[in-house]
Amino acid sequence: MNHVTDLPLWVAWLVAAFLFIGAGLTLTGSFGLYRLSSFYDRIHAPTLGTSWGTAAIVLASIIYFSALQSRPVFHEILIGIFVTITTPVTFMLLGRAALYRDRSENNPEVPAMDLPKDILDKLKLADKTESVYLESGERE
């Protein structure tokens, strides 16, 4: 049987902090899913839970069981990896289904399948502007 009371205080605090962050983010995401009005806004909220919500809880679990069994425990990382690579599939499926429906209903708020030529040319022009990140990348 595991002895939770044997856990050093700083480890307990660290685990509690990560659990609190993870649970808080997931709760906020779920709250956002409930509160936000449009479908496309609602896609964004649950990603809080699937990104750092999951990551923080996984980290808490790794720290807790590594400290208790005094050997590194890493198989929780697999949960993080699989959640990260599988959720985009669901989100893209939902997003594209909504887009398909809005387009077939001729909803004016949704962009068309092919962009008009003038917008495309404008984007290509904007594309060439110098960037902050590119410059900082070259400096290294």
Next chain:
Amino acid sequence: MSQLFPYPLLIICLIIMWLLLTSFSLGQVIVGTIIALIAAQGMAALQPAKPRPKRWDLLLRLTGIVLYDIARSNIAVTKIILQGNKRTRKSGFMAIPLNLRDPIGLAILAVIITSTPGTAWLGYNFAQGTLLLHIFDLVDEAVWLDLIKNRYEYLLLEIFE
């Protein structure tokens, strides 16, 4: 050799995964290796495009950048949701022309964009080479264009092309 071991990286990852899920012992190594080899044969039968990253160091750097950005946008989106309707927020669609054509590179970009709170991938138009996004907090289009083009696509182009 390549007939027997079609996807070396996949085989290694599967063996590591098997050992993490069970225990580190010789018996499990043998069982894991057999399972990984069978899985790799199954993968070869599907004939997917083989990813050929040319710059592994940049792939690591990209991972670091993405983890940092995801943490940052987690905080940003949490703030917006908790503020409720106190602040006027504009969300909207945005189209971005991409130079990236590599399917694996596009797949990685899709995972990055979708797992980052605040941006959602809605489609990629192959004929025009444009990406359609939905942005949660669309204050300045130029900032988002810069983020996708120069922070992610730039590195992905370096890695795959």
